[in-house]
Amino acid sequence: xxxxxxxxxxxxxxxxxxxxxxxxxxxxxxxxxxxxxxxxxxxxxxxxxxxxxxxxxxxxxxxxxxxxxxxxxxxxxxxxxxxxxxxxxxxxxxxxxxxxxxxxxxxxxxxxxxxxxxxxxxxxxxxxxxxxxxxxxxxxxxxxxxxxxxxxxxxxxxxxxxxxxxxxxxxxxxxxxxxxxxxxxxxxxxxxxxxxxxxxxxxxxxxxxxxxxxxxxxxxxxxxxxxxxxxxxxxxxxxxxxxxxxxxxxxxxxxxxxxxxxxxxxxxxxxxxxxxxxxxxxxxxxxxxxxxxxxxxxxxxxxxxxxxxxxxxxxxxxxxxxxxxxxxxxxxxxxxxxxxxxxxxxxxxxxxxxxxxxxxxxxxxxxxxxxxxxxxxxxxxxxxxxxxxxxxxxxxxxxxxxxxxxxxxxxxxxxxxxxxxxxxxxxxxxxxxxxxxxxxxxxxxxxxxxxxxxxxxxxxxxxxxxxxxxxxxxxxxxxxxxxxxxxxxxxxxxxxxxxxxxxxxxxxxxxxxxxxxxxxxxxxxxxxxxxxxxxxxxxxxxxxxxxxxxxxxxxxxxxxxxxxxxxxxxxxxxxxxxxxxxxxxxxxxxxxxxxxxxxxxxxxxxxxxxxxxxxxxxxxxxxxxxxxxxxxxxxxxxxxxxxxxxxxxxxxxxxxxxxxxxxxxxxxxxxxxxxxxxxxxxxxxxxxxxxxx
Amino acid sequence: xxxxxxxxxxxxxxxxxxxxxxxxxxxxxxxxxxxxxxxxxxxxxxxxxxxxxxxxxxxxxxxxxxxxxxxxxxxxxxxxxxxxxxxxxxxxxxxxxxxxxxxxxxxxxxxxxxxxxxxxxxxxxxxxxxxxxxxxxxxxxxxxxxxxxxxxxxxxxxxxxxxxxxxxxxxxxxxxxxxxxxxxxxxxxxxxxxxxxxxxxxxxxxxxxxxxxxxxxxxxxxxxxxxxx
Numbered sequence: 001x002x003x004x005x006x007x008x009x010x011x012x013x014x015x016x017x018x019x020x021x022x023x024x025x026x027x028x029x030x031x032x033x034x035x036x037x038x039x040x041x042x043x044x045x046x047x048x049x050x051x052x053x054x055x056x057x058x059x060x061x062x063x064x065x066x067x068x069x070x071x072x073x074x075x076x077x078x079x080x081x082x083x084x085x086x087x088x089x090x091x092x093x094x095x096x097x098x099x100x101x102x103x104x105x106x107x108x109x110x111x112x113x114x115x116x117x118x119x120x121x122x123x124x125x126x127x128x129x130x131x132x133x134x135x136x137x138x139x140x141x142x143x144x145x146x147x148x149x150x151x152x153x154x155x156x157x158x159x160x161x162x163x164x165x166x167x168x169x170x171x172x173x174x175x176x177x178x179x180x181x182x183x184x185x186x187x188x189x190x191x192x193x194x195x196x197x198x199x200x201x202x203x204x205x206x207x208x209x210x211x212x213x214x215x216x217x218x219x220x221x222x223x224x225x226x227x228x229x230x231x232x233x234x235x236x237x238x239x240x241x242x243x244x245x246x247x248x249x250x251x252x253x254x255x256x257x258x259x260x261x262x263x264x265x266x267x268x269x270x271x272x273x274x275x276x277x278x279x280x281x282x283x284x285x286x287x288x289x290x291x292x293x294x295x296x297x298x299x300x301x302x303x304x305x306x307x308x309x310x311x312x313x314x315x316x317x318x319x320x321x322x323x324x325x326x327x328x329x330x331x332x333x334x335x336x337x338x339x340x341x342x343x344x345x346x347x348x349x350x351x352x353x354x355x356x357x358x359x360x361x362x363x364x365x366x367x368x369x370x371x372x373x374x375x376x377x378x379x380x381x382x383x384x385x386x387x388x389x390x391x392x393x394x395x396x397x398x399x400x401x402x403x404x405x406x407x408x409x410x411x412x413x414x415x416x417x418x419x420x421x422x423x424x425x426x427x428x429x430x431x432x433x434x435x436x437x438x439x440x441x442x443x444x445x446x447x448x449x450x451x452x453x454x455x456x457x458x459x460x461x462x463x464x465x466x467x468x469x470x471x472x473x474x475x476x477x478x479x480x481x482x483x484x485x486x487x488x489x490x491x492x493x494x495x496x497x498x499x500x501x502x503x504x505x506x507x508x509x510x511x512x513x514x515x516x517x518x519x520x521x522x523x524x525x526x527x528x529x530x531x532x533x534x535x536x537x538x539x540x541x542x543x544x545x546x547x548x549x550x551x552x553x554x555x556x557x558x559x560x561x562x563x564x565x566x567x568x569x570x571x572x573x574x575x576x577x578x579x580x581x582x583x584x585x586x587x588x589x590x591x592x593x594x595x596x597x598x599x600x601x602x603x604x605x606x607x608x609x610x611x612x613x614x615x616x617x618x619x620x621x622x623x624x625x626x627x628x629x630x631x632x633x634x635x636x637x638x639x640x641x642x643x644x645x646x647x648x649x650x651x652x653x654x655x656x657x658x659x660x661x662x663x664x665x666x667x668x669x670x671x672x673x674x675x676x677x678x679x680x681x682x683x684x685x686x687x688x689x690x691x692x693x
Numbered sequence: 694x695x696x697x698x699x700x701x702x703x704x705x706x707x708x709x710x711x712x713x714x715x716x717x718x719x720x721x722x723x724x725x726x727x728x729x730x731x732x733x734x735x736x737x738x739x740x741x742x743x744x745x746x747x748x749x750x751x752x753x754x755x756x757x758x759x760x761x762x763x764x765x766x767x768x769x770x771x772x773x774x775x776x777x778x779x780x781x782x783x784x785x786x787x788x789x790x791x792x793x794x795x796x797x798x799x800x801x802x803x804x805x806x807x808x809x810x811x812x813x814x815x816x817x818x819x820x821x822x823x824x825x826x827x828x829x830x831x832x833x834x835x836x837x838x839x840x841x842x843x844x845x846x847x848x849x850x851x852x853x854x855x856x857x858x859x860x861x862x863x864x865x866x867x868x869x870x871x872x873x874x875x876x877x878x879x880x881x882x883x884x885x886x887x888x889x890x891x892x893x894x895x896x897x898x899x900x901x902x903x904x905x906x907x908x909x910x911x912x913x914x915x916x917x918x919x920x921x922x
Contacts (some may be wrong), residue, residue, distance in 0.1 A: 262805035262806055263805070263806055263807065263839070264802060264803055264804070264805065264806070264807050265803065265804070265805050266787050266788050266789060266803055267788055267803055268784070268788045268789050268790045268802030268803025268804075269788075269790075269802060269803075271774035271775045271782055271784055271790070272775055272782075273774075273775060274775070274777065376777070377777075379775070379777050379780075380775070380777045380778075380780035380782055380792050380799070380800065381777065381778060381780060381810075382799065382810040382811060382812040382813075382835075382837070383810070383812075384810065385809060385810070385837070385843050385844070385845060386843045386844050388843075389843040390843075579841070604841065605840075605841035606841075685842075685843060686841040686842070687841070688842075688843040689809060689839045689840055689841075689842065689843060689844075689845045690839060691843075692809065693802060693807055693809070693839065
């Protein structure tokens with residue numbers, strides 16, 4: 001679970017942006033303080049919030065997954081909750097459906113579920129309406145069940161509300177909209193002061209659990225306060241709640257669709273020079289090795305300015321083939337377009353066809369074939385972008401450029417090392433609430449040959465917890481993850497990874513990978529994978545088999561007795577609906593349990609990716625423990641979104657339940673689909689508006 | 694707080710790689726370094742420091758414009774580097790470029806948020822000069838911006854021309870008698886452009902035009918027009 005530090009930096013750097021969208025309640029979803037509102041955030045908006053109210057802390061991430069559906073995942077800690085004075089920590093998940101948008105005379109209407117899986121004590125459902133009754137003044141009213149009717153509720157149900165299942169983490173069909181109901185309401189006023197909204201609400205929540213064993217006391221159902229949102233990325237809310245306590249919430253917002261930094265500052269492309277109509281079509285140069293070498297050197301020098309390296313090149317009288325490594329330009333079509341501009345300037349007039357193939361982590365993926373004459377006719381015209389896409393051909397790339405006279409350049413990035421800080425922000429570990437530590441991570445990689453590399457990575461906590469030496473796991477399953485604390489603690493230098501990796505292409509649409517060594521912090525072994533992924537297909541199929549043995553937690557090279565053969569068959573589907581992709585993995589997991597994982601991702605052309613997964617295996621709910629089955633959320637943010645220059649770096653926030661044994665997968669770096677999916681035709685099409693940039 | 698400070702120091706000090714610094718750090722150092730007092734000034738590359746004379750323009754024999762963001766005072770001389778079907782691209786030595794069709798700005802690169810293209814009507818007098826008295830009352834245009842689609846994000850507006858007097862301009866020692874024409878655009882976006890069109894031919898010698906919702910407006914002066922030769 002990594003805190004994307006850059007997110008904080010870029011949020012702070014964009015303080016001039018305009019404030020907009022609904023506010024976020026202390027539960028993390030659209031709302032006032034406690035009550036929800038019938039409004040949606042802008043499509044794809046992410047909100048990261050931290051709230052402190054009474055003896056409760058809530059950290060939440062809210063995502064407007066599609067225009068009418070908002071999902072919120074939250075981790076809460078309530079101090080002094082238990083009779084013995086101990087705290088209660090739990091995660092929970094909300095869904096908010098915008099049924100109707102606000103009309104000229106009609107209110108917006110939403111239906112929602114809090115703690116829909118019954119993980120904690122926030123279970124409630126609601127139907128809510130919101131209407132702007134005066135300019136800037138919005139009135140909200142609704143009816144709630146569960147916790148939202150725990151004070152002053154009335155009988156308004158078909159049946160009694162059942163207790164949540166134990167363990168939780170499952171759909172609670174016997175509880176939804178059952179039991180007592182109660183009305184709630186509130187008012188917000190966007191004042192003339194820029195970004196300042198005053199709010200008040202009535203909420204029939206007894207806060208019975210929070211007040212049972214602590215000083216916290218609900219004296220009033222009325223809450224008042226204000227939100228200050230000076231820009232579109234940041235909001236601060238202060239409130240006086242329940243007639244008893246002050247509360248504070250800080251919210252960072254980000255929308256993948258709206259980069260916050262200029263995307264092209266002082267970094268425009270080279271001009272595109274067309275051939276003269278009467279340009280000589282001499283082809284004698286094509287047979288001269290020294291000319292080809294000179295061309296390759298000149299191109300390599302010109303492209304290096306954009307962080308593009310040439311791996312292989314072949315010049316023919318009428319065509320050029322290039323295998324390139326794009327080191328820095330975030331959108332591949334932009335890199336392809338820039339290469340095409342250079343080729344149009346540098347190559348003899350007889351060259352008509354440009355075939356450019358990106359090589360991603362050692363794997364040639366898609367060959368983009370461009371006709372020079374078409375580009376010459378298109379450049380700078382209003383429809384140039386669409387025309388260039390329609391006249392380009394996209395082909396599955398062979399492993400190497402075929403034919404004679406291929407110039408294969410020795411890898412220019414043969415050795416790489418880095419030392420980087422990492423902040424493992426623990427959000428969903430049931431042993432520790434949100435806790436801020438810091439690690440240094442050193443990585444080195446040697447590229448032995450095309451596709452073959454040796455990689456090592458070590459890390460050390462510079463700020464963090466002491467070494468755990470005793471297992472606290474009570475899991476009845478093989479402890480493949482529940483002893484994670486033994487591995488991820490202390491101040492010793494840890495060997496995270498030491499592997500040899502080989503990637504290859506046995507056929508143009510087939511990719512292969514072999515990895516061996518210390519694959520991850522907790523397991524070593526051998527991993528093999530094959531992927532069939534035609535570039536123009538919406539579907540891909542993969543298979544992975546691993547032999548894994550559990551590593552010692554206190555010895556860098558030792559192994560424990562536990563070993564397992566694990567693997568999955570995978571189906572990948574790009575739905576074509578708003579960037580939504582689905583992945584189904586079926587197979588055997590680390591604890592020798594059999595089952596399947598369904599992952600839904602929403603990917604954006606600029607590299608943002610928000611995904612969620614659930615895993616169901618033959619481990620029963622009781623053996624799995626709290627949560628009942630494995631699930632998680634992962635958010636990937638390209639740093640380019642917040643930086644005014646090109647970069648392919650990215651930050652990932654992984655909200656997985658890492659310490660559960662059921663449904664646990666081997667964490668292998670560089671799985672094939674992750675390597676190749678950014679250059680398939682669907683992704684290239686999404687990014688193609690960058691071609692002439 | 695001490696914990697946070699320690700983490701911040703760790704972050705600041707740690708990032709490095711076989712490149713000497715992390716690639717991100719390199720760019721940051723380069724860009725931020727220029728802002729630090731005492732840093733050596735970057736080499737002059739924009740031409741602002743050099744006095745531009747008509748004699749120099751004619752000696753260069755190039756198509757030239759001077760341009761800059763309306764919100765900024767800096768102006769950059771850009772020379773024509775390519776042409777296709779009347780779309781002339783002008784580039785500065787700072788890797789910035791602007792494409793014009795007649796006097797209509799149809800694309801920008803390297804200035805911040807790119808304008809990919811502008812679709813315009815055949816009778817658009819800013820793109821296809823005609824005497825100011827013959828300008829149509831209004832024209833339709835579509836501005837195209839980057840989006841997750843090869844068609845781009847399209848912003849369509851209708852622009853109304855409003856004559857607002859005459860003005861005499863001097864652009865690098867050459868005097869132009871012009872009509873001042875305000876262009877009021879509305880539709881998917883709302884903005885104003887301002888043109889100084891030659892009183893006789895309608896050619897736009899100086900213009901302020903919208904580049905997009907996040908970029909604002911650009912000011913362009915035509916020093917030496919493209920003649921097709």
